Amino acid sequence: MWKKCIPATRSCASAVPDAKSAHSLIGSTPPSIVYDANWKSQFLSGIMQPLMNIIGNIAYVAVCVFGSILAINGTIEFGVIVSFILYVRLFASPLTQMAQGLTNMQTASASAHRIFDFLESEEMPDESEKTTVLTDVHGTVSFEHVRFSYPNTPDKIIIKDFSAEVHPGQKVAIVGPTGAGKTTMVNLLMRFFEINSGTIKIDGVPISEMSRENVHKLFSMVLQDTWLFEGTVRENLVYNMEGITDQQLEKVCCACGLDKFVHTLPQGFDTVLSESASISAGQKQLLTIARAMLQNAPMLILDEATSSVDTRTELLIQRAMDELTKGRTSFVIAHRLSTIKNADLILVMRDGDVIESGTHEELMQRGGFYADLYNSQFEQAS
Numbered sequence: 001m002w003k004k005c006i007p008a009t010r011s012c013a014s015a016v017p018d019a020k021s022a023h024s025l026i027g028s029t030p031p032s033i034v035y036d037a038n039w040k041s042q043f044l045s046g047i048m049q050p051l052m053n054i055i056g057n058i059a060y061v062a063v064c065v066f067g068s069i070l071a072i073n074g075t076i077e078f079g080v081i082v083s084f085i086l087y088v089r090l091f092a093s094p095l096t097q098m099a100q101g102l103t104n105m106q107t108a109s110a111s112a113h114r115i116f117d118f119l120e121s122e123e124m125p126d127e128s129e130k131t132t133v134l135t136d137v138h139g140t141v142s143f144e145h146v147r148f149s150y151p152n153t154p155d156k157i158i159i160k161d162f163s164a165e166v167h168p169g170q171k172v173a174i175v176g177p178t179g180a181g182k183t184t185m186v187n188l189l190m191r192f193f194e195i196n197s198g199t200i201k202i203d204g205v206p207i208s209e210m211s212r213e214n215v216h217k218l219f220s221m222v223l224q225d226t227w228l229f230e231g232t233v234r235e236n237l238v239y240n241m242e243g244i245t246d247q248q249l250e251k252v253c254c255a256c257g258l259d260k261f262v263h264t265l266p267q268g269f270d271t272v273l274s275e276s277a278s279i280s281a282g283q284k285q286l287l288t289i290a291r292a293m294l295q296n297a298p299m300l301i302l303d304e305a306t307s308s309v310d311t312r313t314e315l316l317i318q319r320a321m322d323e324l325t326k327g328r329t330s331f332v333i334a335h336r337l338s339t340i341k342n343a344d345l346i347l348v349m350r351d352g353d354v355i356e357s358g359t360h361e362e363l364m365q366r367g368g369f370y371a372d373l374y375n376s377q378f379e380q381a382s
Contacts, residue, residue: 048099056092063088127211134210137218137298138203139168139329141189146198148188158184160352162198166345171325173332173340175373176349182333185349186301189331191215202299220292222321224304226284233262234269237291244294252293256320258286282317289320300330337374346370 067081148159159181166172174182187193189200191212200207207215228236237252238244249269253259261283265271273279292300302321318339324330334340341360348356348363348370356363356370363370 048103049096052092052096052099055095056088059088059092060085127213130209130211130214132205132209133214134203134205134218139166139170139299140201140203141166141299141329142199142201142204143185144199144201146185146188146200147196148184148193149196150193158352159188159195162349162352162354164347164354164357166329166331168329169327170344171330171332171342173334173343173346174349175334175337175340175346175370177373180349181352182349183303186303186331186333190219190221190301218297219299219301220295220297220324221301221303222285222288222292222324226281226288228273228279228284228287230272230274232267232270232272233265233287236273236287237269237294239291241294248294252290255293255323256286256289257316258283258290261286285317286320289317289324293324298328300325300328302330302332302334304333304335337370337377348373 063081063084067076067084070076071078071081143162143164146159146162147157149155149157162181162185164172174185176182184193188195189207191207194208202210202215202218234249237249246269250259253262262268302325321332322342325332332340332343340346343360346356346358346360346363347354348368350369356366356368358366364374
């Protein structure tokens with residue numbers, strides 16, 4: 001069964017990097033419209049049923065009160081009151097069904113809005129003519145006066161004038177407050193979005209001259225949100241790669257500290273990971289790091305990889321990431337500044353610009369924005 005799924009899995013694997021590209025198309029719907037549709041759906045679903053119950057109960061009370069008065073006066077008989085109570089019940093039932101139908105229609109509207117917007121969006125440009133492929137990648141990356149704004153908000157410039165030079169094998173940390181443009185820079189490097197102006201080059205070749213598929217093959221990514229599917233440990237690690245031996249699996253698991261965890265599993269690498277399996281957030285993160293090691297791409301992106309784990313697990317993940325980044329040009333995005341003290345270059349971003357750059361020691365000696373960020377984290381911790 002697994003062998004039959006391999007072609008589909010491989011197709012999914014090649015499509016995963018383009019998920020954000022698809023998001024850029026889907027994202028042409030303003031978030032406020034989608035929010036309003038969802039809000040209305042939740043509001044209607046929450047209020048309609050109680051409203052119908054209130055209307056039905058008021059009708060019952062009205063029939064009983066006025067029916068009793070008329071019955072006492074001798075205008076009607078008791079059987080007429082019973083008949084009207086049944087009429088009220090028969091009348092309220094379709095009203096309740098209509099209210100539920102309206103709620104379902106509102107929910108469908110919230111979903112359909114995005115679906116039809118995606119179907120009507122423009123196709124991504126054909127890149128069949130882009131045949132440039134980097135074979136012997138050294139890992140030199142340069143950003144030259146990069147300027148960018150999201151397609152939804154062209155007037156809001158996210159990256160204003162970003163320039164940086166990254167040498168082969170360097171570990172580059174990108175830090176800054178929320179909304180400074182850290183993750184956006186990585187998205188541009190992976191060609192999830194196209195820049196407004198400027199140039200991004202890898203080994204002197206502009207990434208605009210390479211297809212997205214070829215750019216994605218140059219990078220391994222370890223993100224904050226770990227992604228594991230229901231299958232064995234082996235299948236989760238190997239994913240769409242071919243020719244991976246048990247010796248390679250043992251080697252990468254040993255390098256990132258997963259060997260003890262795997263050996264304690266009932267069937268080792270053949271143990272099935274499912275929703276019922278008890279796996280901590282740290283172990284999931286280590287599995288994704290091991291997967292990136294197996295991929296063995298020349299460059300690496302680590303995006304908030306330790307933000308959702310405790311301090312002890314963070315140390316284990318940090319050691320695994322240090323092993324992973326050896327000999328590779330790597331970009332690390334982190335809010336915990338203690339995790340990037342050993343970076344070769346730290347780029348400090350604020351409002352879409354690089355305002356400081358250097359090593360940890362150099363930036364601390366300057367006493368600028370980075371030093372304030374670093375010291376504030378330890379003040380909060382104390």
